[in-house]
Amino acid sequence: MSNYTAIRKWADEEVSAQRADKARIAIGLGTCGIAAGGNAILEAAERTLANNTEINADVVSVGCIGICYKEPLLDIEIPGQPRLSYGPVTPGETKKILENVFLHNIYEHKKSLAVIGDDAFAEIPSWNEIPFFAPQERTVLRNCGFIDPEKIEDYIANDGYAGLSRALLDMTPEAVVQETLDAGLRGRGGAGFPAGRKWTIAADNIRALKESKSDLPSYGYVICNADEGDPGAFMNRSVLEGDPHSVIEGMIIAGYAIGADFGYIYCRAEYPLAIDRLKLALEQAREKNLLGENILGTDFSFDIKLKEGAGAFVCGEETSLIASIEGNRGMPMPRPPYPAQSGLWGIPTIINNVETLNNIPVVLSQGAKSWAEKGTEKSKGTKTFALTGKVQNTGLIEVELGMSLRKVIYDIGGGIPDGKEFKAAQTGGPSGGCLPKEMLDLTIDYEALAEAGSIMGSGGLVIMDESTCMVDVARYFLTFTQSESCGKCVPCRLGTKRMLEILTRITARHGKIEDLDALEELAPSIRDSSLCGLGQSAPNPVLTTLKYFREEYEAHILEGRCPAGQCKALITYEIDPDDCTGCMVCLRACPTEAITGARREIHVIDPELCTRCDTCRQVCKFDAVLVA
Amino acid sequence: MTNLKITIDNKKIEVPEGSTVLDAARAANVYIPTLCDDPLLEPFGACRLCIVEIEGYRGLPTACSTPAADGMQIRTSSAMIATNRKTSMNLLLSDHPLDCQHCVSNMRCDLQYVAAYVGVRGKNPYQGERRTYELDESNAFYNRNLDMCILCGKCVRACDEIQGRQAISFGYRGFSTKITAPFDLPIWDSSCESCGRCVDMCPTGALYDKTELKHGLPTGETKTICPYCGVGCGLIVETRNGEIIGVRGDGESTVNEGHTCVKGRYGWEYVQHPDRVKKPLVRKYLLEGKKKSEIDRDSSDWDWAETSWDVALDITASNLAQIRDRHGADSIGFMTSAKCLNEENYLMNKLARQVIGTNNIDHCARL
Numbered sequence: 001m002s003n004y005t006a007i008r009k010w011a012d013e014e015v016s017a018q019r020a021d022k023a024r025i026a027i028g029l030g031t032c033g034i035a036a037g038g039n040a041i042l043e044a045a046e047r048t049l050a051n052n053t054e055i056n057a058d059v060v061s062v063g064c065i066g067i068c069y070k071e072p073l074l075d076i077e078i079p080g081q082p083r084l085s086y087g088p089v090t091p092g093e094t095k096k097i098l099e100n101v102f103l104h105n106i107y108e109h110k111k112s113l114a115v116i117g118d119d120a121f122a123e124i125p126s127w128n129e130i131p132f133f134a135p136q137e138r139t140v141l142r143n144c145g146f147i148d149p150e151k152i153e154d155y156i157a158n159d160g161y162a163g164l165s166r167a168l169l170d171m172t173p174e175a176v177v178q179e180t181l182d183a184g185l186r187g188r189g190g191a192g193f194p195a196g197r198k199w200t201i202a203a204d205n206i207r208a209l210k211e212s213k214s215d216l217p218s219y220g221y222v223i224c225n226a227d228e229g230d231p232g233a234f235m236n237r238s239v240l241e242g243d244p245h246s247v248i249e250g251m252i253i254a255g256y257a258i259g260a261d262f263g264y265i266y267c268r269a270e271y272p273l274a275i276d277r278l279k280l281a282l283e284q285a286r287e288k289n290l291l292g293e294n295i296l297g298t299d300f301s302f303d304i305k306l307k308e309g310a311g312a313f314v315c316g317e318e319t320s321l322i323a324s325i326e327g328n329r330g331m332p333m334p335r336p337p338y339p340a341q342s343g344l345w346g347i348p349t350i351i352n353n354v355e356t357l358n359n360i361p362v363v364l365s366q367g368a369k370s371w372a373e374k375g376t377e378k379s380k381g382t383k384t385f386a387l388t389g390k391v392q393n394t395g396l397i398e399v400e401l402g403m404s405l406r407k408v409i410y411d412i413g414g415g416i417p418d419g420k421e422f423k424a425a426q427t428g429g430p431s432g433g434c435l436p437k438e439m440l441d442l443t444i445d446y447e448a449l450a451e452a453g454s455i456m457g458s459g460g461l462v463i464m465d466e467s468t469c470m471v472d473v474a475r476y477f478l479t480f481t482q483s484e485s486c487g488k489c490v491p492c493r494l495g496t497k498r499m500l501e502i503l504t505r506i507t508a509r510h511g512k513i514e515d516l517d518a519l520e521e522l523a524p525s526i527r528d529s530s531l532c533g534l535g536q537s538a539p540n541p542v543l544t545t546l547k548y549f550r551e552e553y554e555a556h557i558l559e560g561r562c563p564a565g566q567c568k569a570l571i572t573y574e575i576d577p578d579d580c581t582g583c584m585v586c587l588r589a590c591p592t593e594a595i596t597g598a599r600r601e602i603h604v605i606d607p608e609l610c611t612r613c614d615t616c617r618q619v620c621k622f623d624a625v626l627v628a
Numbered sequence: 629m630t631n632l633k634i635t636i637d638n639k640k641i642e643v644p645e646g647s648t649v650l651d652a653a654r655a656a657n658v659y660i661p662t663l664c665d666d667p668l669l670e671p672f673g674a675c676r677l678c679i680v681e682i683e684g685y686r687g688l689p690t691a692c693s694t695p696a697a698d699g700m701q702i703r704t705s706s707a708m709i710a711t712n713r714k715t716s717m718n719l720l721l722s723d724h725p726l727d728c729q730h731c732v733s734n735m736r737c738d739l740q741y742v743a744a745y746v747g748v749r750g751k752n753p754y755q756g757e758r759r760t761y762e763l764d765e766s767n768a769f770y771n772r773n774l775d776m777c778i779l780c781g782k783c784v785r786a787c788d789e790i791q792g793r794q795a796i797s798f799g800y801r802g803f804s805t806k807i808t809a810p811f812d813l814p815i816w817d818s819s820c821e822s823c824g825r826c827v828d829m830c831p832t833g834a835l836y837d838k839t840e841l842k843h844g845l846p847t848g849e850t851k852t853i854c855p856y857c858g859v860g861c862g863l864i865v866e867t868r869n870g871e872i873i874g875v876r877g878d879g880e881s882t883v884n885e886g887h888t889c890v891k892g893r894y895g896w897e898y899v900q901h902p903d904r905v906k907k908p909l910v911r912k913y914l915l916e917g918k919k920k921s922e923i924d925r926d927s928s929d930w931d932w933a934e935t936s937w938d939v940a941l942d943i944t945a946s947n948l949a950q951i952r953d954r955h956g957a958d959s960i961g962f963m964t965s966a967k968c969l970n971e972e973n974y975l976m977n978k979l980a981r982q983v984i985g986t987n988n989i990d991h992c993a994r995l
Binding site for chain 1: 675716798
């Protein structure tokens with residue numbers, strides 16, 4: 001019996017002992033669940049159990065299952081029955097649902113979401129039937145929301161470390177690299193470089209180093225890039241919080257494949273829960289001999305250290321990340337040499353994104369062929385997206401690559417709320433672009449997105465409706481890239497600054513039509529001559545909005561008008577005399593006393609005093625406040 | 629080590645393995661503009677002016693950081709290169725005070741030269757906010773005017789890679805990035821040793837010697853060896869109207885490759901100091917053959933008087949002999965100097981041990 005078989009047996013026994021005849025009440029306690037009030041639900045569930053000792057159940061916390069717009073979530077799993085999901089629940093509802101389910105066998109509740117299983121149960125539909133989940137394919141998120149991320153036995157009992165076992169016990173390192181190449185797995189951090197090719201280069205360099213030098217403490221490193229920093233993106237956080245072992249397993253396999261003996265997880269410090277869970281997971285893996293000396297009884301030794309980032313977006317760029325681990329300021333260095341040739345402390349290093357590494361155990365346990373069945377010719381597998389913005393169903397989703405934007409936004413996302421019209425989808429965060437409604441049928445894959453002027457990025461997907469000003473969006477992203485530029489190279493430091501100044505001028509009514517020429521001249525120069533990916537991709541939001549929404553820029557400059565009604569310097573607030581009832585609500589709410597009028601008389605806004613804070617429009621019950 | 633055969637602008641050239649494209653261009657006498665590269669420093673890739681086109685390479689790689697490879701075909705000019713260089717240079721100048729005439733670096737400024745080469749003419753298309761800082765005059769020898777700084781990072785790297793001091797680094801981010809001492813304190817409060825290497829390497833007027841403020845450009849230069857210690861660093865002494873107005877390290881000297889310590893770089897004002905002793909001085913009574921016990925120290929007998937070396941040395945020798953005879957050889961000690969040559973120190977050793985007969989001899993370098 002191999003070591004792994006023994007560990008697997010132990011895990012299965014642990015899990016079945018924990019769950020034998022005992023129900024499981026799972027509360028989503030990722031950062032998102034906690035923010036939505038998950039801890040109060042946990043307390044309510046525990047209190048309900050304490051008051052009803054006849055209920056035989058454990059309360060456990062799990063990671064995020066992705067359905068953010070229904071947080072906080074309450075899941076109930078009774079042995080022999082499918083798992084039921086409810087949300088968003090209040091503490092009161094939690095008590096009611098638990099009592100209904102356990103004491104009265106009443107399963108349906110107005111907050112019933114779905115059965116997390118293939119068949120409907122007690123009139124509650126299967127999650128395969130509800131629009132948010134039906135089109136999704138869960139590979140990366142296979143365990144998120146299902147296992148207790150703080151228990152290694154949960155992970156192992158769900159095929160965890162099976163990929164590692166196969167790699168270490170049945171395969172040579174070269175075969176593992178080949179398997180990754182065969183899978184066609186491309187880097188999920190954004191650029192989409194094939195992981196297998198990166199590994200091949202590193203493996204060759206590590207072999208050469210081992211032949212030429214015999215006294216080095218390390219010959220190769222594996223770094224997990226967990227410095228997720230795009231505004232609105234939380235794919236990696238959810239994976240680290242909900243399934244930390246999958247990333248650790250991916251790193252160990254990568255280490256074995258390329259001949260590295262040490263790994264670093266570079267996680268941003270703003271993810272405290274992810275860091276706690278990673279620390280715990282690392283300890284557990286060491287205890288079970290899945291990490292450390294002679295892993296699973298083989299000759300292979302590998303350990304991992306967790307390194308917290310210090311809050312610089314640019315440290316997601318690989319050479320800056322290396323500088324940061326080395327204790328230097330996070331600033332990129334020119335490549336070549338690439339990290340796979342000379343990386344951390346000058347040693348060959350691979351840097352893979354959280355999601356890339358999370359896929360590796362699946363590639364190994366299922367085999368490359370099976371893994372690569374999903375996706376398109378050149379973009380294999382699935383990809384997670386943080387679906388946010390002006391869309392009905394926000395959340396963390398995972399889809400097969402090649403799905404159309406329309407399907408993601410209208411089927412999974414449920415379309416645009418409040419009957420408004422879709423305007424643009426922003427992929428790839430500050431490095432990506434805004435795609436207009438003419439591109440809704442674009443398929444989501446690396447090539448198609450790049451051709452449209454955007455990028456896949458790490459998975460941010462922000463939906464914008466007609467009330468979003470595209471000039472303002474470009475300005476927002478430039479504010480971000482400018483303040484996060486490391487300041488080293490000229491085009492990025494000063495080019496983004498000058499572009500930002502121009503965009504700010506345009507949104508402040510001071511734009512000139514020549515400004516558009518300056519933007520069109522600056523943007524390609526910054527793209528072509530910046531040192532690292534941050535600068536090279538910083539003009540994308542400007543380039544795509546200029547390309548697809550030029551008329552909005554022109555309206556700002558030539559007509560002094562913001563079509564979306566967002567840019568304060570370009571809009572005025574007026575009260576429609578036909579609709580105003582003289583109720584005085586807006587008058588009282590106005591923070592600058594810009595509104596005058598008496599009860600039952602039509603109110604008037606003084607444009608001099610008005611700060612365009614939008615409060616009056618929001619409080620008016622008769623839609624009488626007009627923005628023009 | 630094998631040589632790499634490469635072609636730059638149709639010039640064929642061989643360069644040793646490990647060379648960068650910029651090294652190769654320098655060897656081939658092909659000018660590529662750069663503001664952040666120095667042969668003595670590691671490639672940095674900040675100014676983006678040394679962009680070139682290389683066959684088979686994507687985009688515009690920077691010559692400073694791209695390793696030369698056998699068979700490489702390099703073009704150093706094209707419309708695309710010119711456009712991007714101009715944009716970078718215009719951006720740099722959009723955040724730089726354009727008052728060259730009042731700048732200490734006027735006519736010796738790399739930024740000025742490269743801007744002229746790149747050919748930014750007419751009105752700068754990019755206008756906007758400019759960084760302004762308080763002048764840092766805290767250092768005894770040089771000033772830091774960060775308004776002029778183009779963030780090429782040469783000072784940071786010189787301090788780290790050459791002097792090994794790491795007194796300064798990049799601080800802050802984005803447009804607000806600046807070169808700072810730790811905690812953004814004045815440079816005098818950092819670990820700076822005032823070697824002046826950063827000042828030498830600065831391509832603009834951001835770092836300059838305080839003495840530079842007093843003079844125009846030097847009219848003469850003299851190569852010499854530093855008189856301070858036995859290392860023998862090469863120096864270039866800058867003069868104007870027969871006076872020394874500055875000293876810098878001699879880049880051609882194999883001893884120091886242009887580097888100096890604070891003494892060699894800044895300790896030259898004594899040369900022209902009115903208090904400097906240029907001839908031997910002895911107490912006046914010694915010249916008159918009087919005895920120390922006979923004179924009044926408040927009288928002019930006790931004053932210093934100029935004399936010749938022969939006289940001064942005779943007096944010294946006879947007094948030393950007297951002391952040895954009266955009090956024994958070990959009542960005398962000798963201290964030698966790093967400013968002397970090895971041969972001179974050897975002779976001092978002989979004088980102490982063989983002529984005087986004492987082992988009381990030591991050297992200032994041991995202190």
